[in-house]
C-alpha cells in the first residue's frame with residue numbers, strides 16, 4: 001500500500017490534505033453545521049425469536065441497511081444488567097485520575113488503550129471533545145487496570161466485548177445470506193482466536209459543557225463514516241446528540257448542505273450502522289452512513305455523555321472484495337491503517 005504515508009497527517013494539515021481513498025475526500029466536505037431533517041425514520045428492528053424469524057429479520061435489516069444505513073435493534077438478547085454493568089465500569093475508568101489513566105496509553109495504530117482528545121476528524125480538523133478507552137483483544141497487554149485500581153473492570157468489559165461480538169456476527173450473518181456468501185462468512189472473517197483479530201470495543205466519555213461558548217465550532221464527534229463493517233452503539237436515555245445523514249442525502253451534486261437527523265437514544269436499544277468496509281465488500285449495496293455527535297444545545301442536558309461502540313472490523317489477513325468485484329482486492333489491514341492514520345495525529 002503506498003497511500004499510508006500520504007494520509008498520515010498532522011492536525012494542521014488534515015483538512016486540506018488529498019486523501020488516498022474516496023471515502024476520505026468525501027469526509028473533508030461535510031464538517032459544517034448543515035441543516036436538520038427530523039422527518040427521516042431510523043428503523044427499529046426486533047430480534048425476538050431470531051431463529052424462527054430469521055428470514056423476516058434479514059429482509060428488515062437489508063432494507064434498513066440499503067436505504068438508510070442506520071437502524072436500532074431491540075429484543076437483541078443482550079441483558080440490560082450487563083449493558084449497565086459495562087457502562088458503570090466505563091464511568092469508573094474515566095473517573096480515574098489522569099496520571100492513572102495515562103498508564104494505559106493508546107497503542108498507535110492498534111485501537112487499544114486510552115486517549116484524551118486525540119482524535120482529529122478529517123471533516124472538521126478539530127479534536128473530538130472526548131476521551132476513549134479501546135479494547136482490541138490481541139493488543140491488551142498492560143492495558144487493563146488491575147483489581148486494586150478498578151475491581152472487576154477487566155472481567156465485565158471482556159464479557160461485554162464477547163457478547164457484543166456475538167450479536168454483531170449474528171447481524172452480519174444475515175447480510176452474508178443476502179450477498180450470496182456462506183452464512184458464517186463474516187464470522188470466519190472476524191474470528192476471535194486469530195492473532196489478526198481487530199474488532200474493537202470503544203468506551204467513550206464525551207466531556208461535559210463547562211462554558212457556553214464551548215459548543216462553537218466544536219463537536220463531540222465530528223462528521224464521519226465508520227471504517228468497519230458494522231458498528232453497534234450503546235447509548236443512554238437522555239444523553240442524545242448522535243445525528244445521521246444518509247449518504248444519498250449528504251450532497252446534491254456537491255452543492256447542498258448535508259441534512260442531519262437526530263437518533264434518539266433509549267436504554268436497551270442498540271444503534272447500528274454500516275461502515276465503509278462492508279459498503280465496499282457489498283459492492284456499495286449496503287450504505288455506510290455519515291454521522292456525528294453534536295454538542296448539547298443551551299436547553300439540553302449539559303453533563304457528560306457516555307456511550308460504548310463495538311466495531312466489527314474484519315481480521316487483518318482477510319481480503320476484501322465484493323461478489324460483483326466492483327473494487328480491487330484490499331486486505332482489511334491495509335484498509336484500516338489508512339483510515340486510522342488519517343484520524344489520529346502522528
Ligand SMILES: O=C(O)CCC(=O)C(=O)O
Nearest residue numbers: 204221233242293307309
Ligand atoms: O457515541 C456515539 O453515539 C457515536 C460514536 C461514533 O460514531 C464513533 O465512535 O464512531
Ligand SMILES: [Fe+2]
Nearest residue numbers: 224225226291
Ligand atoms: Fe461513528
